[in-house]
Amino acid sequence: MAGRERRSDAVANRDRIVEAARAELSESNGATDDLKLHRVAKAAGVGQGTLYRHFPTREHLLAEVYRAELTQLVGTVTPLLAEHAPLDALSRWLDRLVEYARVKRGVMAAIEVAAWQDLYASQHERLDDALETLLEQGKAAGQIRDGVDAADVILLLGALSRIPEADWAERAPRIVAVIVDGLRA
Structure with a gap:
């Protein structure tokens, strides 16, 4: 049961990271060089380690x-x-x-x-x-x-x-x- 909670948390974290990155891209008019991964992690409410675990x-x-x-x-x-x-x-x-x-x-x-x-x-x-x-x-x-x-x-x-x-x-x-x-x- 605890594994399921972590798994759903991991999915939720991943989804929040993707949405935060999309929002950052929209704000920067699609300029990927302006995409700051530390800002994505912060906006998603996760640590940088979590971000890099999902997206190396x-x-x-x-x-x-x-x-x-x-x-x-x-x-x-x-x-x-x-x-x-x-x-x-x-x-x-x-x-x-x-x-x-x-x-x-x-x-x-x-x-x-x-x-x-x-x-x-x-x-x-x-x-x-x-x-x-x-x-x-x-x-x-x-x-x-x-x-x-x-x-x-x-x-x-x-x-x-x-x-x-x-x-x-x-x-x-x-x-x-x-x-x-x-x-x-």
């Missing part, structure tokens, strides 16, 4: 932040479709994707190319599937044009990676709005 390197922590962010993003599809018309659900999901893209951009900049490719290869299918679900629902409702798939939209979203950080808050939502307008049936 900054890269490990950043990869987990990316995975957690992707999981949250993918997890919003079903509730959005339950609460909104398909095109509105897609638009709201893409707005959420803008935050994901900011975190992803910071993670990509901090993780070695080979590690990033492995991380992306193991995760991108989930993003594609979520986007395809939104698109298919929109097509079925007659709100999204036929002949468009997730790969098309992801290529368009690649424009987000070209936005200078100083222009992000203004340009990213505008680019997403243009993409949504182009997807309308």
